[in-house]
Amino acid sequence: MSKRDRRRELPPVPEALPVPAVDAHTHLDACGAKTADEVRAVVDRAEAAGIGRVVTVADDIASAQWAVEAAGWDERVYAAVALHPTRTKDFDDADRAVLERLVEQPRVVAVGETGLDYYWDYSPPGPQQEAFRWHIDLAKRSGKALMIHDREAHDDILRILAEEGAPETVVFHCFSGDAEFARACVDAGHVLSFAGTATFRNARALREAAKLVPPDQMLVETDAPFLTPHPFRGQPNEPYCVNYTLRDLAELRGMSLEELVVATTATAERVFHLDQA
Template structure:
């Protein structure tokens, strides 16, 4: 990248980087292409413990903690206490990923909604952003945010809606984060959505090891692949690449409350 950018959502443990040495190597590979800071995200309780530990290993690595909506039925009282403790760690910059997943249906919808509401409340109590997973559940996610009262900072991780939804989210002040699919040639609705997001609400991520951007679609993803997504965003939005990198970096610093 011609200027530093932040990978706002990845899963380093799922990328195979589990030891301090492996994490350092992944961060070095990212930094070599201008991805200078990374947020690694939990999806279950074991992963939540790991991401908080890993964020202590590298000064440019941060964590996000929650139970993924597909694991909502594991949010017992004990799990809630532990998530609260972990999420309060200074290296944790968001409560997430949480939300609704009506694609896999791995947990009942009412259980997911209850867990989502609890994570929203936790984010508000901690003064941290909530990082949302939304799969085939746009209306439910937006309705829950309205009903519960959204935190000051809301991030739609791997935004998957259309331009109308992007405008609705932007009107509410929500940040929209785009991953590899925005670079796919057949993702026309997502491309249209990316074009209408206000500059101040735009983020980029890898969601590695998933959703590898074009031209490496189908291969294993890692934070060092973020530049492909950033370049795709610059082309779609008609923006100068250096200016877009600066914008994405400053937005990430603002939403995650990390120092420049």
């Protein structure tokens, strides 16, 4: 098989984890799962690898509506709804009204992904920050976790959280900071979610951060179809691949695989109130 063909192929489904895990952040629609049958097929593959539940996350209004619908197709699927920071330039009252309605649905477990993204220039910082503040308020009013997208915006994220007053539960999705920023987040009581990027061998600062996070403030995710973990970096990603990330992080942290899976699953259940959704 050529290198080009391999990059189009899903990684093999690994041996199942010793106990069930949760993929705390994925995009099932972007994985190509548009229908109920396609969603079940993706989640079946995940369950075969020991990933028993997934949170599918919206980045625009249409995907928010779809995520809520998909969470009703399969009891292993939960939803998070928000407008991605790169799409906030034209965020209006109609969008807010839709999100206000969707967040009240019982299968919605988080407001996300929201936050700031200074890497792309699709939306200026002003509208991003205004939308972020609105989503913070929505999370507090709904009592659901705030799921943050933070790309090259660490200082402003923490500043705005302090100014607005952080919700009870804040999750830094696909945590991208170093050990110093991780300590600041942990000290503030926030939860850090690690994706396949934490397994990349050149991500030294991120891997140092992953070592120090207490297990009860740690989640694992795929952010599928992006960020496929080592050694399959560059290939398509699906929720079952969180299995690989857990194995790598357990070794990195000097923990048994079962110990880390149990801890991160307990964190997911607490953060997202999965027993109530």
